[in-house]
Structure formats: C-alpha cells, structure tokens
Amino acid sequence: MTDPPRRRGRPRREGADEEILAIARDLLREKGYRDFTVDEVAARAGVAKTTVYRRWPSKAALAAAVIAPLVEEVIAAADLPELLARLAALLAGDAGPIIAGLVSDGESAVVAAPLRARLQQIDPTLDFHQATGPIWSRLLVR
Amino acid sequence: MTDPPRRRGRPRREGADEEILAIARDLLREKGYRDFTVDEVAARAGVAKTTVYRRWPSKAALAAAVIAPLVEEVIAAADLPELLARLAALLAGDAGPIIAGLVSDGESAVVAAPLRARLQQIDPTLDFHQATGPIWSRLLVR
Numbered sequence: 001m002t003d004p005p006r007r008r009g010r011p012r013r014e015g016a017d018e019e020i021l022a023i024a025r026d027l028l029r030e031k032g033y034r035d036f037t038v039d040e041v042a043a044r045a046g047v048a049k050t051t052v053y054r055r056w057p058s059k060a061a062l063a064a065a066v067i068a069p070l071v072e073e074v075i076a077a078a079d080l081p082e083l084l085a086r087l088a089a090l091l092a093g094d095a096g097p098i099i100a101g102l103v104s105d106g107e108s109a110v111v112a113a114p115l116r117a118r119l120q121q122i123d124p125t126l127d128f129h130q131a132t133g134p135i136w137s138r139l140l141v142r
Numbered sequence: 143m144t145d146p147p148r149r150r151g152r153p154r155r156e157g158a159d160e161e162i163l164a165i166a167r168d169l170l171r172e173k174g175y176r177d178f179t180v181d182e183v184a185a186r187a188g189v190a191k192t193t194v195y196r197r198w199p200s201k202a203a204l205a206a207a208v209i210a211p212l213v214e215e216v217i218a219a220a221d222l223p224e225l226l227a228r229l230a231a232l233l234a235g236d237a238g239p240i241i242a243g244l245v246s247d248g249e250s251a252v253v254a255a256p257l258r259a260r261l262q263q264i265d266p267t268l269d270f271h272q273a274t275g276p277i278w279s280r281l282l283v284r
Contacts, residue, residue: 097248101242103239103245103246104239104246108282112283129279129280133275134269134271134272137270137271139245139278
C-alpha cells in the first residue's frame with residue numbers, strides 16, 4: 001500500500017496561468033524583450049518565481065507562450081496572401097523584436113512550426129523560405 | 143585664454159579597444175548573445191565597466207562591433223550569388239543567433255546598412271527583401 005501522492009508546494013490557484021500570461025504580455029509591451037524578466041512577472045502576479053518557472057522554464061518560454069496566440073491568428077487566415085499580410089503586420093508591430101529575441105534564444109519553433117504546417121496545408125508545393133523570407137527580412141530594416 | 147582640455151579619467155591604453163573586442167568575440171562564442179554581459183567582458187579585459195561603456199554604450203553596441211567585420215567579409219563578395227552564399231553561411235553559424243539578438247535590440251543596422259549599400263552597388267534594381275529574405279527566414283528553422 002502506498003500513500004496517495006502528496007502535492008508539492010502550494011495548491012495552484014485557478015486561472016493563475018492566464019493571469020501570469022496577461023501580466024507577461026503587458027510587461028513585454030512595456031519593456032521589450034531584452035528588459036522583460038520572469039522576476040518582474042512573478043512580482044506583479046504576486047506569486048513565487050518558482051511558480052512561473054514550473055510552468056514556463058525560461059524567460060524565452062514565457063515570451064513564446066505570449067506570442068503563440070498571435071501566431072494562431074496569423075495562420076487562421078483563409079489563403080496565402082492574407083496569411084502573408086497578417087504575418088507582415090505581426091512582425092511590423094511590437095511582436096517583431098520579441099520574435100527576433102525568441103529566434104536569438106532558440107525558441108523560434110513557436111512561430112516557425114505552426115506557420116510551416118499551415119503553409120503546407122494551403123499549398124504542399126510552397127517553399128517556406130521563398131514564401132515568407134521577404135517578410136522576415138523586414139525585421140532588419142524597420 | 144583657455145586652459146588646454148583636460149583628459150578625463152585614466153589615459154587610454156594603446157590597443158585596448160582591439161583587446162576588448164577580441165574578448166567580446168570569444169565570450170559571445172562561448173555564451174551566446176543572451177548570457178553575454180559587458181560586466182564579464184570588462185572583468186576579463188581587466189578594465190572598468192565604464193571603459194567599455196565609454197566606447198560602446200550598450201551590450202548590443204559591443205556585439206554589433208564584433209559582428210561588423212563579419213558583415214564586411216560578406217559584402218566583399220564579387221557578385222550576388224557569392225554574397226548570398228556568404229550571408230547564408232554567416233547566419234547558419236554562431237553569428238546567426240547573435241544577429242537575431244541585435245535585431246531584437248534594435249541594432250540591426252550594423253548588418254542591414256552595409257548589405258543594402260552593397261546590393262545597391264551590385265544591381266540598383268535589386269529589391270533587398272526579395273533578394274535576401276529567404277536567407278533570413280532560415281534563422282527561424284535552424
């Protein structure tokens with residue numbers, strides 16, 4: 001016979017993840033990716049840093065979780081021209097430098113994976129780099 | 143009559159800038175852009191942080207100075223195919239995530255400006271984004 005598993009640490013508050021993500025989104029907008037810290041997210045949310053790190057193991061993972069729904073909106077486009085227009089608008093806005101930061105930190109899959117899958121679905125003959133490249137290059141010359 | 147201008151602080155050591163840049167280059171290679179700090183560069187160089195900041199006002203500016211000669215090598219290519227091949231090789235290596243970090247921190251001009259000028263020189267009808275875009279997009283799916 002074994003004891004029932006013990007919960008470690010404090011019980012999770014309902015909705016805490018969503019609250020942390022909302023705070024992370026606001027902080028990214030205010031500070032930009034470079035000055036965005038898990039410490040400040042935790043402080044504003046009134047939770048321990050470990051609570052944030054348990055769910056998102058790094059600053060980049062937390063920022064990726066903020067960016068993910070924006071990518072979902074891009075790939076919800078009905079066709080390629082609209083998808084490319086939405087992607088261009090996303091990169092031209094606040095999300096652009098955040099996404100570049102994710103690329104730098106090796107967390108680009110949050111953008112690249114859904115985008116590739118959706119392009120493949122729209123047209124299996126499309127080359128990802130040819131189709132989206134000229135949009136990424138605009139990050140360099142904003 | 144005015145006094146001759148007084149030098150502020152300690153006199154600059156000959157070659158100190160080159161030494162700092164070499165240390166910055168090594169540290170960027172070892173740690174990547176995210177964990178690269180001006181503090182550690184100054185400590186390894188045996189100079190005060192302010193000595194580094196006087197010459198390069200931010201971590202991004204110092205990293206940009208490390209990347210600049212690599213961009214010079216790219217644009218020294220004789221023609222467009224070779225330039226694009228050199229750019230692709232640069233982005234596929236250690237410099238790729240560093241350049242993405244510079245884009246995130248608003249320091250992309252170190253790459254974009256010389257590249258645009260050289261492309262313009264090679265062929266004034268070239269569109270920067272069409273020509274180089276598919277290479278940048280490869281940063282996302284390394």
